Amino acid sequence: MSDVALPDWAVVSPKRHAHIARVVALLERWSREMSLPADEHQAWLDAGRWHDALRDATEEVLRRATGDAASPVGLLHGPAAADQLAREGESRAAVLSAVRWHTVGHAEWTRTGRALYMADFLEPGRAFMQADRAYLADRVASAFDDTFRQVVRLRLEWTLREGKTLHAPTVALWNSVC
Template sequence: MTPEMLSDQPRLELPSWSIVTDKRRAHIARVVGLLRTWAHALALSSTEAHAWMDAGAWHDALRDADEPRLRTETGDLTRPIGLLHGPAAAIRLVAFGETRQDVLDAIRWHTVGQTSWSRVGQALYMADFLEPGRSFMQADRAFLASTVPLAFDQVFRQVVRLRIEWAIREGKGLAPETVALWDSVR
């Protein structure tokens, strides 16, 4: 590969404190790859593109941490364990000097959504759901992923709807942030 080709490869720099399995690392790489593709197609500034890549690389940095660690990190004793890795990673990133609020908000809320997100949070929310390694609705999700650069807001709304439908179908509860997000996009 030429140096130019290497620069097009997805950037995947996980923090030293990350707790991820190989399977999770592969998911993160696919999310970053999708974000990179969209950023290029949308001709984002290098600052915004780096924010998208960093949010993608760091969103699941603590996804495979155990419950006691996540509860200690967040101080949250009530939310379901599956909702704590984003807030825990955001807290850890702040402790290590991250100051971009849009990146921190994207990571903190990527599992439930947030009405005040910038495009960084919206893009991460979509990429986390649409990444091609997931086994469900592959053709539909691939179509939506390919449409993001052409209809960002419309695809975002559709992803919010699909994620809510999935949560209801699976008997999961809806976080208040998720309901607020739906109310803001419908």
């Protein structure tokens, strides 16, 4: 499914493109299983297509695009893509927020942001916790909020276990679901 169409300005490797395709496939599946309205269905797919569109851009490009000289470079691809989408006329707040915050999370997300956050973590191409993540992916349509809370918890546990920084939006997200 690496035939997922990306914007002309996307900077992704073939491996990243395959990841994006797997994320979109999960979002498509969940959306259909949940019988989402057409506009929300499309928002989920668009957020999935665009979330990593600049993931393989250089640090220089990302810093210039965002004007952010301080944040870790790994956090800049979402904001850079959201800003580019807005400049091109994308106006759906749920899509822009999902793309902007998909790496760290956001407490005020609608289902679009929450679905993208889960799909990015649960997509089957990742090598870790495959059975657990597959189980969670199978539960999204029937237990969306409970599964989202579990995914947030797992991502927080991993961050703490790896000794990585907990970013303020991530903490706020956790506080909003616990």
